[in-house]
Amino acid sequence: MQKILITGGTGFIGSHTAVELIAAGYECLILDNFVNSHPAVVNRIAQITGKTPLVIEGDVCDAVGLDTLFATHTISAVIHFAGLKAVGESVREPLRYYANNVNGTMTLLLAMMKANVKTIVFSSSATVYGEPDSSPIPESAPYRAASPYGRSKAMVESMLTDLTLSDPAWRVALLRYFNPVGAHPSGTMGEDPTGTPNNLMPFVCQVASGRLPMLSIFGHDYATADGTGERDYIHVMDLSEGHLAALRYLARDDAAPLLIANLGTSRSHSVLDVVTTFSRVNDLPIPYQFVARRPGDVSAYWADASYAEHTLGWKATRSLEDMCRDSWNWQKQNPQGYRN
Ligand code: NAD
Ligand code: UFG
Numbered sequence: 001m002q003k004i005l006i007t008g009g010t011g012f013i014g015s016h017t018a019v020e021l022i023a024a025g026y027e028c029l030i031l032d033n034f035v036n037s038h039p040a041v042v043n044r045i046a047q048i049t050g051k052t053p054l055v056i057e058g059d060v061c062d063a064v065g066l067d068t069l070f071a072t073h074t075i076s077a078v079i080h081f082a083g084l085k086a087v088g089e090s091v092r093e094p095l096r097y098y099a100n101n102v103n104g105t106m107t108l109l110l111a112m113m114k115a116n117v118k119t120i121v122f123s124s125s126a127t128v129y130g131e132p133d134s135s136p137i138p139e140s141a142p143y144r145a146a147s148p149y150g151r152s153k154a155m156v157e158s159m160l161t162d163l164t165l166s167d168p169a170w171r172v173a174l175l176r177y178f179n180p181v182g183a184h185p186s187g188t189m190g191e192d193p194t195g196t197p198n199n200l201m202p203f204v205c206q207v208a209s210g211r212l213p214m215l216s217i218f219g220h221d222y223a224t225a226d227g228t229g230e231r232d233y234i235h236v237m238d239l240s241e242g243h244l245a246a247l248r249y250l251a252r253d254d255a256a257p258l259l260i261a262n263l264g265t266s267r268s269h270s271v272l273d274v275v276t277t278f279s280r281v282n283d284l285p286i287p288y289q290f291v292a293r294r295p296g297d298v299s300a301y302w303a304d305a306s307y308a309e310h311t312l313g314w315k316a317t318r319s320l321e322d323m324c325r326d327s328w329n330w331q332k333q334n335p336q337g338y339r340n
Pocket of ligand 2: 085086125127177178179203216217218219228229230231294297
Protein backbone atom coordinates (compact mmCIF):
# COMPACT_ATOMS: atom_id res chain seq x y z
CA MET A 1 0.00 0.00 0.00
CA GLN A 2 1.42 3.38 -0.98
CA LYS A 3 1.81 5.92 1.80
CA ILE A 4 1.02 9.52 0.87
CA LEU A 5 2.13 12.45 3.00
CA ILE A 6 -0.65 15.05 3.14
CA THR A 7 0.60 18.36 4.52
CA GLY A 8 -2.29 20.49 5.77
CA GLY A 9 -4.38 17.31 5.73
CA THR A 10 -6.69 18.40 8.55
CA GLY A 11 -7.76 21.54 6.65
CA PHE A 12 -10.82 21.95 4.44
CA ILE A 13 -9.57 20.47 1.16
CA GLY A 14 -6.92 18.21 2.73
CA SER A 15 -9.41 16.37 4.95
CA HIS A 16 -11.76 15.65 2.03
CA THR A 17 -8.82 14.49 -0.06
CA ALA A 18 -7.64 12.20 2.75
CA VAL A 19 -11.08 10.52 2.70
CA GLU A 20 -10.86 10.12 -1.07
CA LEU A 21 -7.36 8.63 -0.91
CA ILE A 22 -8.17 6.21 1.89
CA ALA A 23 -11.24 5.02 -0.04
CA ALA A 24 -8.97 4.47 -3.07
CA GLY A 25 -6.65 2.24 -1.01
CA TYR A 26 -3.82 4.63 -0.12
CA GLU A 27 -2.40 5.00 3.37
CA CYS A 28 -2.38 8.63 4.52
CA LEU A 29 0.07 10.34 6.81
CA ILE A 30 -1.07 13.84 7.74
CA LEU A 31 1.29 16.61 8.83
CA ASP A 32 -0.43 19.72 10.19
CA ASN A 33 0.34 22.42 12.75
CA PHE A 34 -3.40 23.13 13.27
CA VAL A 35 -2.93 26.85 12.65
CA ASN A 36 -6.25 26.82 10.76
CA SER A 37 -7.84 23.46 11.57
CA HIS A 38 -9.15 21.37 14.43
CA PRO A 39 -7.90 17.92 15.50
CA ALA A 40 -11.53 16.71 15.73
CA VAL A 41 -11.54 16.35 11.94
CA VAL A 42 -9.40 13.21 12.30
CA ASN A 43 -12.26 11.37 14.03
CA ARG A 44 -14.57 12.41 11.22
CA ILE A 45 -12.18 11.00 8.61
CA ALA A 46 -12.10 7.77 10.64
CA GLN A 47 -15.91 7.75 10.92
CA ILE A 48 -16.35 8.03 7.16
CA THR A 49 -13.58 5.69 6.03
CA GLY A 50 -13.32 3.23 8.93
CA LYS A 51 -9.58 4.00 9.08
CA THR A 52 -7.80 6.50 11.30
CA PRO A 53 -4.99 8.25 9.45
CA LEU A 54 -1.73 8.79 11.26
CA VAL A 55 -1.43 12.46 12.17
CA ILE A 56 1.78 14.24 13.09
CA GLU A 57 1.47 17.66 14.66
CA GLY A 58 4.28 19.59 13.02
CA ASP A 59 5.26 22.42 10.74
CA VAL A 60 6.45 22.30 7.13
CA CYS A 61 8.97 24.99 8.08
CA ASP A 62 10.65 22.58 10.54
CA ALA A 63 13.50 20.97 8.56
CA VAL A 64 14.58 18.63 11.37
CA GLY A 65 11.02 17.44 11.95
CA LEU A 66 10.62 16.75 8.22
CA ASP A 67 13.89 14.80 8.04
CA THR A 68 12.71 12.64 10.95
CA LEU A 69 9.34 12.11 9.27
CA PHE A 70 10.91 10.98 5.98
CA ALA A 71 13.42 8.78 7.83
CA THR A 72 10.62 7.08 9.76
CA HIS A 73 8.08 6.61 6.97
CA THR A 74 8.39 5.34 3.43
CA ILE A 75 6.52 7.99 1.50
CA SER A 76 5.58 7.52 -2.17
CA ALA A 77 4.31 11.04 -2.85
CA VAL A 78 3.36 14.29 -1.15
CA ILE A 79 0.20 16.33 -1.52
CA HIS A 80 1.09 19.77 -0.22
CA PHE A 81 -1.94 21.68 1.07
CA ALA A 82 -0.27 23.35 4.06
CA GLY A 83 -0.38 27.08 3.62
CA LEU A 84 -2.02 30.29 4.72
CA LYS A 85 -4.79 31.47 2.38
CA ALA A 86 -6.42 34.74 3.46
CA VAL A 87 -5.84 37.40 0.81
CA GLY A 88 -6.46 40.41 3.08
CA GLU A 89 -4.28 39.02 5.86
CA SER A 90 -1.48 38.47 3.34
CA VAL A 91 -1.55 42.18 2.47
CA ARG A 92 -1.19 43.09 6.15
CA GLU A 93 1.39 40.39 6.97
CA PRO A 94 3.31 39.64 3.74
CA LEU A 95 6.39 38.20 5.41
CA ARG A 96 4.31 35.71 7.37
CA TYR A 97 2.83 34.53 4.05
CA TYR A 98 6.16 34.29 2.25
CA ALA A 99 7.74 32.55 5.26
CA ASN A 100 4.95 30.01 5.61
CA ASN A 101 3.99 29.41 1.99
CA VAL A 102 7.27 29.88 0.13
CA ASN A 103 9.86 28.98 2.75
CA GLY A 104 7.63 26.18 4.06
CA THR A 105 7.48 24.66 0.58
CA MET A 106 11.22 25.08 0.05
CA THR A 107 11.93 23.35 3.36
CA LEU A 108 9.58 20.53 2.39
CA LEU A 109 11.22 20.14 -1.04
CA LEU A 110 14.72 20.00 0.47
CA ALA A 111 13.59 17.26 2.85
CA MET A 112 11.93 15.40 -0.02
CA MET A 113 15.08 15.65 -2.12
CA LYS A 114 17.20 14.26 0.73
CA ALA A 115 14.76 11.37 1.16
CA ASN A 116 14.58 10.84 -2.62
CA VAL A 117 10.82 11.43 -2.66
CA LYS A 118 10.26 13.33 -5.90
CA THR A 119 6.54 13.31 -6.52
CA ILE A 120 4.43 16.24 -5.33
CA VAL A 121 0.96 17.62 -5.94
CA PHE A 122 0.81 21.30 -5.04
CA SER A 123 -2.27 23.35 -4.07
CA SER A 124 -2.09 26.36 -6.30
CA SER A 125 -4.87 28.80 -7.01
CA ALA A 126 -6.68 30.68 -9.74
CA THR A 127 -5.48 33.72 -7.82
CA VAL A 128 -2.19 33.43 -9.79
CA TYR A 129 -4.12 34.80 -12.81
CA GLY A 130 -5.26 37.98 -11.00
CA GLU A 131 -7.52 39.98 -13.30
CA PRO A 132 -7.45 37.88 -16.51
CA ASP A 133 -7.92 39.33 -20.00
CA SER A 134 -10.87 37.04 -20.55
CA SER A 135 -12.63 33.90 -19.34
CA PRO A 136 -12.59 30.95 -19.56
CA ILE A 137 -8.97 31.12 -18.38
CA PRO A 138 -6.53 28.62 -19.93
CA GLU A 139 -3.41 27.51 -18.05
CA SER A 140 -1.32 29.55 -20.49
CA ALA A 141 -2.73 32.86 -19.16
CA PRO A 142 0.01 35.04 -17.64
CA TYR A 143 0.78 35.38 -13.95
CA ARG A 144 -0.91 38.50 -12.61
CA ALA A 145 -1.31 37.74 -8.93
CA ALA A 146 -2.47 40.84 -7.10
CA SER A 147 -1.69 39.98 -3.46
CA PRO A 148 1.21 38.57 -1.43
CA TYR A 149 -0.87 35.38 -1.07
CA GLY A 150 -1.22 35.07 -4.84
CA ARG A 151 2.42 35.90 -5.41
CA SER A 152 3.45 33.26 -2.84
CA LYS A 153 1.58 30.69 -4.96
CA ALA A 154 3.20 31.95 -8.17
CA MET A 155 6.66 31.81 -6.53
CA VAL A 156 6.15 28.21 -5.44
CA GLU A 157 4.95 27.32 -8.93
CA SER A 158 8.19 28.78 -10.36
CA MET A 159 10.28 26.94 -7.78
CA LEU A 160 8.64 23.62 -8.64
CA THR A 161 8.93 24.27 -12.37
CA ASP A 162 12.66 24.97 -12.00
CA LEU A 163 13.05 21.76 -10.06
CA THR A 164 11.55 19.66 -12.85
CA LEU A 165 13.89 21.38 -15.32
CA SER A 166 16.92 20.62 -13.16
CA ASP A 167 16.12 16.96 -12.51
CA PRO A 168 13.71 15.02 -14.74
CA ALA A 169 13.10 12.49 -11.96
CA TRP A 170 10.71 14.97 -10.32
CA ARG A 171 6.98 14.53 -10.96
CA VAL A 172 5.08 17.71 -10.13
CA ALA A 173 1.41 18.64 -10.46
CA LEU A 174 0.44 22.28 -9.99
CA LEU A 175 -3.31 22.29 -9.44
CA ARG A 176 -4.95 25.70 -9.72
CA TYR A 177 -8.21 25.60 -7.80
CA PHE A 178 -11.01 27.98 -8.59
CA ASN A 179 -13.56 28.56 -5.77
CA PRO A 180 -13.85 25.44 -3.58
CA VAL A 181 -17.12 25.16 -1.65
CA GLY A 182 -19.46 22.39 -0.45
CA ALA A 183 -18.81 19.66 2.08
CA HIS A 184 -18.78 15.90 2.46
CA PRO A 185 -22.32 14.65 1.68
CA SER A 186 -22.49 12.97 5.13
CA GLY A 187 -22.49 16.43 6.72
CA THR A 188 -19.68 15.38 9.07
CA MET A 189 -16.85 17.28 7.34
CA GLY A 190 -16.80 20.75 5.87
CA GLU A 191 -15.25 24.19 5.88
CA ASP A 192 -14.74 25.59 9.37
CA PRO A 193 -13.39 29.14 9.18
CA THR A 194 -12.30 30.85 12.36
CA GLY A 195 -14.05 34.16 13.12
CA THR A 196 -16.32 35.87 10.62
CA PRO A 197 -15.97 34.18 7.22
CA ASN A 198 -14.36 36.12 4.37
CA ASN A 199 -15.70 33.82 1.68
CA LEU A 200 -19.19 33.76 0.25
CA MET A 201 -20.47 30.23 0.94
CA PRO A 202 -19.45 30.02 4.62
CA PHE A 203 -20.93 33.49 5.13
CA VAL A 204 -24.22 32.44 3.50
CA CYS A 205 -24.29 29.33 5.73
CA GLN A 206 -23.85 31.40 8.86
CA VAL A 207 -26.63 33.78 7.77
CA ALA A 208 -28.85 30.74 7.15
CA SER A 209 -28.14 29.42 10.65
CA GLY A 210 -28.83 32.80 12.28
CA ARG A 211 -25.23 33.23 13.45
CA LEU A 212 -24.93 36.29 11.21
CA PRO A 213 -27.88 38.63 10.50
CA MET A 214 -27.42 39.41 6.82
CA LEU A 215 -25.19 38.88 3.80
CA SER A 216 -23.53 41.94 2.30
CA ILE A 217 -23.19 41.52 -1.46
CA PHE A 218 -20.06 43.35 -2.56
CA GLY A 219 -20.99 45.27 -5.69
CA HIS A 220 -24.12 45.35 -7.80
CA ASP A 221 -22.69 47.25 -10.75
CA TYR A 222 -20.28 44.78 -12.35
CA ALA A 223 -20.55 44.15 -16.09
CA THR A 224 -22.19 40.78 -15.45
CA ALA A 225 -25.72 39.55 -16.19
CA ASP A 226 -27.13 40.59 -12.79
CA GLY A 227 -24.40 43.06 -11.76
CA THR A 228 -22.87 40.84 -9.04
CA GLY A 229 -19.48 39.11 -9.21
CA GLU A 230 -19.19 35.76 -10.99
CA ARG A 231 -16.96 32.85 -9.97
CA ASP A 232 -16.31 29.23 -10.86
CA TYR A 233 -17.49 27.42 -7.71
CA ILE A 234 -16.29 23.83 -7.47
CA HIS A 235 -17.49 21.18 -5.04
CA VAL A 236 -14.76 20.08 -2.63
CA MET A 237 -15.57 16.43 -3.43
CA ASP A 238 -14.85 17.06 -7.12
CA LEU A 239 -11.64 18.81 -6.11
CA SER A 240 -10.62 15.83 -3.96
CA GLU A 241 -11.20 13.49 -6.86
CA GLY A 242 -8.98 15.79 -8.93
CA HIS A 243 -6.12 15.16 -6.48
CA LEU A 244 -6.56 11.43 -6.76
CA ALA A 245 -6.50 11.72 -10.55
CA ALA A 246 -3.33 13.84 -10.40
CA LEU A 247 -1.62 11.34 -8.11
CA ARG A 248 -2.50 8.49 -10.48
CA TYR A 249 -1.29 10.51 -13.46
CA LEU A 250 2.09 11.24 -11.83
CA ALA A 251 2.57 7.54 -11.13
CA ARG A 252 2.24 6.68 -14.83
CA ASP A 253 5.40 5.76 -16.76
CA ASP A 254 4.53 8.27 -19.47
CA ALA A 255 3.76 11.15 -17.08
CA ALA A 256 5.31 14.50 -17.97
CA PRO A 257 7.59 15.85 -15.21
CA LEU A 258 5.34 18.91 -14.86
CA LEU A 259 1.56 19.07 -15.06
CA ILE A 260 -0.23 22.40 -14.68
CA ALA A 261 -4.00 22.10 -14.51
CA ASN A 262 -6.97 24.27 -13.66
CA LEU A 263 -9.46 22.53 -11.38
CA GLY A 264 -12.81 24.19 -11.95
CA THR A 265 -16.14 23.50 -13.60
CA SER A 266 -15.67 25.78 -16.64
CA ARG A 267 -18.89 27.55 -15.57
CA SER A 268 -19.58 30.67 -13.58
CA HIS A 269 -22.28 31.67 -11.13
CA SER A 270 -23.05 35.10 -9.76
CA VAL A 271 -23.36 35.95 -6.08
CA LEU A 272 -27.13 36.24 -6.59
CA ASP A 273 -27.18 32.79 -8.25
CA VAL A 274 -25.54 31.35 -5.14
CA VAL A 275 -27.96 33.12 -2.79
CA THR A 276 -31.11 32.17 -4.70
CA THR A 277 -29.97 28.56 -5.28
CA PHE A 278 -29.07 28.17 -1.61
CA SER A 279 -32.49 29.53 -0.57
CA ARG A 280 -34.32 27.29 -3.01
CA VAL A 281 -32.61 23.95 -2.34
CA ASN A 282 -32.54 24.42 1.42
CA ASP A 283 -35.87 26.23 1.70
CA LEU A 284 -34.36 29.01 3.78
CA PRO A 285 -34.40 32.78 3.39
CA ILE A 286 -31.02 34.52 3.03
CA PRO A 287 -31.47 38.21 3.83
CA TYR A 288 -28.99 40.35 1.91
CA GLN A 289 -28.10 43.92 1.14
CA PHE A 290 -26.01 45.42 -1.64
CA VAL A 291 -22.92 47.27 -0.49
CA ALA A 292 -19.88 48.75 -2.22
CA ARG A 293 -17.47 46.54 -4.18
CA ARG A 294 -14.78 44.80 -2.10
CA PRO A 295 -11.38 46.32 -2.94
CA GLY A 296 -9.28 43.97 -5.06
CA ASP A 297 -12.23 41.87 -6.30
CA VAL A 298 -12.33 40.84 -9.94
CA SER A 299 -15.73 41.08 -11.66
CA ALA A 300 -15.94 37.63 -13.22
CA TYR A 301 -13.71 34.70 -14.04
CA TRP A 302 -13.98 31.01 -14.61
CA ALA A 303 -11.78 28.14 -15.65
CA ASP A 304 -11.08 26.46 -18.89
CA ALA A 305 -10.81 23.04 -17.23
CA SER A 306 -10.51 21.07 -20.48
CA TYR A 307 -6.81 20.28 -19.97
CA ALA A 308 -7.53 18.44 -16.70
CA GLU A 309 -10.26 16.50 -18.46
CA HIS A 310 -7.99 15.44 -21.33
CA THR A 311 -4.89 14.72 -19.28
CA LEU A 312 -6.27 13.41 -16.01
CA GLY A 313 -9.57 12.03 -17.22
CA TRP A 314 -11.14 14.16 -14.49
CA LYS A 315 -14.17 16.40 -14.71
CA ALA A 316 -16.19 18.17 -12.04
CA THR A 317 -19.69 16.69 -12.00
CA ARG A 318 -21.44 18.25 -9.01
CA SER A 319 -23.84 21.17 -9.49
CA LEU A 320 -24.32 24.44 -7.65
CA GLU A 321 -27.40 22.81 -6.09
CA ASP A 322 -25.17 20.02 -4.70
CA MET A 323 -22.70 22.59 -3.36
CA CYS A 324 -25.45 24.59 -1.60
CA ARG A 325 -27.18 21.52 -0.20
CA ASP A 326 -23.99 19.90 1.11
CA SER A 327 -22.65 23.16 2.56
CA TRP A 328 -25.87 23.65 4.52
CA ASN A 329 -26.05 19.99 5.58
CA TRP A 330 -22.60 20.40 7.18
CA GLN A 331 -23.46 23.77 8.76
CA LYS A 332 -26.77 22.69 10.26
CA GLN A 333 -25.27 19.51 11.78
CA ASN A 334 -22.24 21.43 13.05
CA PRO A 335 -23.32 25.00 13.83
CA GLN A 336 -20.01 25.71 15.56
CA GLY A 337 -17.94 23.68 13.09
CA TYR A 338 -15.57 21.16 14.67
CA ARG A 339 -15.83 23.00 18.02
CA ASN A 340 -19.28 21.47 18.66
P1 NAD B 1 -7.14 25.30 5.20
O1 NAD B 1 -6.64 26.49 5.92
O2 NAD B 1 -8.44 24.71 5.63
O3 NAD B 1 -6.04 24.14 5.20
C1 NAD B 1 -4.67 24.41 5.25
C2 NAD B 1 -4.09 23.52 6.33
O4 NAD B 1 -2.67 23.74 6.40
C3 NAD B 1 -4.64 23.83 7.71
O5 NAD B 1 -5.04 22.62 8.32
C4 NAD B 1 -3.48 24.48 8.45
O6 NAD B 1 -3.54 24.22 9.83
C5 NAD B 1 -2.30 23.84 7.76
N1 NAD B 1 -1.05 24.61 7.78
C6 NAD B 1 -0.86 25.91 7.42
N2 NAD B 1 0.43 26.24 7.54
C7 NAD B 1 1.09 25.14 7.97
C8 NAD B 1 2.44 24.84 8.27
N3 NAD B 1 3.39 25.77 8.18
N4 NAD B 1 2.77 23.59 8.65
C9 NAD B 1 1.81 22.64 8.75
N5 NAD B 1 0.51 22.86 8.51
C10 NAD B 1 0.16 24.09 8.11
O7 NAD B 1 -7.21 25.69 3.65
P2 NAD B 1 -7.83 24.91 2.44
O8 NAD B 1 -8.99 25.69 1.95
O9 NAD B 1 -7.99 23.49 2.76
O10 NAD B 1 -6.66 25.12 1.37
C11 NAD B 1 -5.65 24.17 1.19
C12 NAD B 1 -4.64 24.71 0.21
O11 NAD B 1 -5.29 25.06 -1.00
C13 NAD B 1 -3.92 25.98 0.68
O12 NAD B 1 -2.58 25.91 0.28
C14 NAD B 1 -4.64 27.08 -0.06
O13 NAD B 1 -3.81 28.20 -0.28
C15 NAD B 1 -5.02 26.39 -1.36
N6 NAD B 1 -6.19 26.98 -2.02
C16 NAD B 1 -7.35 27.12 -1.32
C17 NAD B 1 -8.45 27.73 -1.93
C18 NAD B 1 -9.73 27.95 -1.17
O14 NAD B 1 -10.50 28.85 -1.54
N7 NAD B 1 -10.02 27.17 -0.13
C19 NAD B 1 -8.37 28.18 -3.26
C20 NAD B 1 -7.17 27.99 -3.96
C21 NAD B 1 -6.08 27.39 -3.32
N1 UFG C 1 -18.83 38.02 -1.75
C1 UFG C 1 -19.87 38.81 -1.29
N2 UFG C 1 -20.06 38.87 0.05
C2 UFG C 1 -19.30 38.21 0.96
C3 UFG C 1 -18.24 37.40 0.46
C4 UFG C 1 -18.03 37.35 -0.90
O1 UFG C 1 -20.58 39.44 -2.06
O2 UFG C 1 -19.53 38.32 2.18
C5 UFG C 1 -18.61 37.92 -3.20
C6 UFG C 1 -17.27 38.43 -3.68
O3 UFG C 1 -17.32 39.82 -3.92
C7 UFG C 1 -17.04 37.58 -4.95
C8 UFG C 1 -17.72 36.26 -4.61
O4 UFG C 1 -18.64 36.55 -3.55
O5 UFG C 1 -17.72 38.17 -6.03
C9 UFG C 1 -16.74 35.18 -4.16
O6 UFG C 1 -15.96 35.69 -3.10
P1 UFG C 1 -15.08 34.74 -2.17
O7 UFG C 1 -14.49 35.60 -1.09
O8 UFG C 1 -15.87 33.56 -1.73
O9 UFG C 1 -13.96 34.18 -3.15
P2 UFG C 1 -12.89 34.96 -4.04
O10 UFG C 1 -13.22 34.67 -5.46
O11 UFG C 1 -12.75 36.36 -3.65
O12 UFG C 1 -11.52 34.24 -3.62
C10 UFG C 1 -11.40 32.83 -3.42
C11 UFG C 1 -10.40 32.57 -2.30
C12 UFG C 1 -9.02 32.96 -2.72
C13 UFG C 1 -8.64 32.24 -3.98
C14 UFG C 1 -9.67 32.49 -5.04
C15 UFG C 1 -9.33 31.59 -6.21
O13 UFG C 1 -10.76 33.33 -1.15
O14 UFG C 1 -8.10 32.56 -1.73
O15 UFG C 1 -10.98 32.19 -4.58
O16 UFG C 1 -10.17 31.79 -7.25
F1 UFG C 1 -7.44 32.66 -4.40
